[in-house]
């Protein structure tokens with residue numbers, strides 16, 4: 473598939489009508505047991521997302537990016553599926569260690585670290601670290617012989633919702649300098665990595681990054697290259713349809729086939745695994761007619777589970793739990809969070825049937841970068857996470 477085909481394919485996707493696919497009974501049962509707001513983590517969906525990505529990238533080792541959703545049961549489930557883990561902080565090291573993950577199953581991908589963070593990861597047995605600048609390479613001189621460095625290169629992406637290469641990654645021109653500095657000081661360089669940005673809508677930036685990385689490896693043939701790490705970025709279906717994962721990954725596999733023999737490929741998926749695995753259940757606690765629109769006040773908002781709308785630029789699909797008559801009347805509505813801040817608005821200009829105080833709404837695709845960045849502003853507690861098996865339909869990402 474070339475980029476034109478991909479754009480065409482993307483344009484042909486339609487947003488499926490998921491409203492009628494709810495297992496309302498299961499959600500109602502959970503509501504009887506738990507006060508809203510709460511999030512529902514479906515471990516079967518975790519399986520499905522992990523296996524789909526692994527099937528789409530058969531020759532790639534998947535290192536789950538814990539930062540997207542650091543729930544112990546999700547990590548245990550991924551461990552049982554054979555996943556590896558991408559760590560970035562001492563807290564993440566301690567979490568996976570407490571769950572029986574081994575250091576050699578992990579890579580440390582934060583390009584900027586304190587010495588105590590390097591030491592803690594090494595104590596855990598994680599020896600592969602990402603660096604992207606001279607100061608960071610110098611921090612590893614004293615660990616020569618104990619570590620393998622993976623150098624992160626920046627490839628900017630217009631297609632990604634979150635452009636991570638703005639903040640991290642060296643240029644291809646800087647790469648040889650970092651390699652020489654490490655090697656002259658006895659520090660092993662084994663790999664290259666990149667992250668073209670999260671929620672990437674086209675695979676072509678990743679394809680170009682793979683090709684440029686392979687070319688750089690071939691030019692620097694004095695290095696014993698062992699790994700190419702293609703980062704995260706695999707997209708999920710929020711308001712807009714995205715390419716099916718098999719189609720997204722097909723051009724990546726084609727580009728990866730050009731790698732010299734013996735180089736292992738890693739990926740660091742976060743959103744693709746955690747995003748569709750969780751929903752949030754919220755209640756309407758207030759209602760006011762303001763001008764032409766009805767404002768509904770929910771018991772959670774952008775300071776809580778919906779925080780990804782601010783930090784992650786996500787717009788979650790939000791639908792009422794009660795069955796909707798598609799031929800009925802819809803009204804321009806606003807969904808607002810409970811805090812006193814005016815930024816705490818979850819959805820503007822959403823068309824909804826007439827709703828009552830006490831009615832339930834469901835936010836979907838809410839696993840990635842949601843509870844992870846939630847706060848307790850105004851003393852509203854973060855929504856708790858209820859763990860279940862098998863209440864979503866993985867084919868549609870909808871509740872069954």
Ligand SMILES: Cc1ncc(COP(=O)(O)O)c(C=O)c1O
Pocket residue numbers: 537539540558581582636667669670671703704705706740741742743744840
């Ligand atoms: C270093 C690194 N790896 C992996 C990820 C996960 O990316 P995604 O959620 O797009 O898969 C991130 C996200 O911020 C990251 O910073």
